[in-house]
Amino acid sequence: MSSLPDSWIFTASCPSKLGTVDVVTRFMAESGHYINEIHSFDDRVSKQFFIRIAFQPAPNFSTDNFQQYFTPRITTFDMQWQLTPPQHRERVAILVSKFDHCLNDLLFRHRTGQLNIDIPLIISNHPDLRPLAQWHGIPYYHLPVTNATRPQQESQILDLLEQYSIDLVVLARYMQVLSPVMCEKLDGKAINIHHSLLPGFKGARPYHQAWEKGVKMVGATAHYVNNDLDEGPIITQGIQSVDHALYPDDLISRGQDIERVTLFNAVRYHVEKRVFLSGKRTVVFSH
Known part of the structure; x- marks a missing residue:
């Protein structure tokens, strides 16, 4: 469920404590802010509390007033909170190699308004998808890479991310392993997609291995990037049953369909502020 177009988004986390929901919702009500969507979760293991509220503000609303009057209410809660305005658009850089199904899907959903984001640039280690980027009017940077040139290539990528003021990086089947330095710099700010045949079928031609x-x-997993290869905090997953009548090319086609939808949902949840990192896990208010 997406919030109303004129909704502000309030997100917060804090140590588990009695009264966390009350302190937030009471302030909203007393300030005249109408809550049209609310999700909260108290993690008994980490003893952390998470909350997301979409609200329509009172006529006299301002972020300064919100902060001025809300801050004294939460002095005993050690709460980290954030306000996101309506129609906020994350600036997203897409990294891709040769497979175009995830890139195509993200560009389509961006163009049709299903993803409320800006895509200032596309980066690839191959030139193959430049025409697709050009058709969408998006700058395309071809940055080849080898093991020997990886530090220089990743430095170029980081420079571009800074130049374009990028909020989120999406690895839309970018078939390169990021260095530990790169992973650290993109911690919590990069989403990757891969098939869910791991760890059983690693390396080349995983769907052929699976068919054999x-x-x-078959399935797909979208997760935040970290130093654990393909094992970062999971945001979304998709799965579909298959049978003996499907050949490797059929499995690839089914897998790619799941990958694109799974990645879209992960990006959407992230930009709608529905994802909270909780150690190596995520809290996702998907609906």
Whole structure:
């Protein structure tokens, strides 16, 4: 469920404590802010509380007034909070190699308004998808990479991310392993997508490996990037049953369909402020 177009988004986290929901919702009511969507979760393991509220503000609303009057209410809660205005658009850089299904899907959803983002640039280690970027009027940077040139290439990428004031990086089937330095710099700000046949079928031609073993399910996982290869905090996953009648090309097609939808949902949840990092896990208010 998406919030109303004129909704502000309030997100917060704090140590678990009695009265956390009350202190926020009471302030909203007394300030005349109408809540049209609310989600909260108290993690009994980490003892952390998370909340997301979409609200329509009172006529006299301002962020300065909100901060001035809300801050004294939460002095005993150690609460970290954020306000996101209506129609806020994250600036998203897409990294891609040769597979175009995820890139195509993100560009389509961006163009049709399903993703409320800006895409200032696309970066690739191959030139193949430049025509697609040009058709959408998006600058395309071809930055080839080898193991020997990886530090220089990643430095170029980071320079571009700074130049374009990028908020989020999406690896839309970018078939390169990021260095630990790169992962650290993009911590919590980069989303990757891969098939969910891992760890059983690593390396080249995973769907062919899966077909040879007679798998009965294919899927995809979208997660934040970290130093654990393909094992960062998971945001979304998708899965579909398959059977003996499907050949490797069929499995690839099914897998790519799941990948694009799974990645879209992960990006959407992130930009709508529905994802909270909680150690190696995520709290996702998907609906």
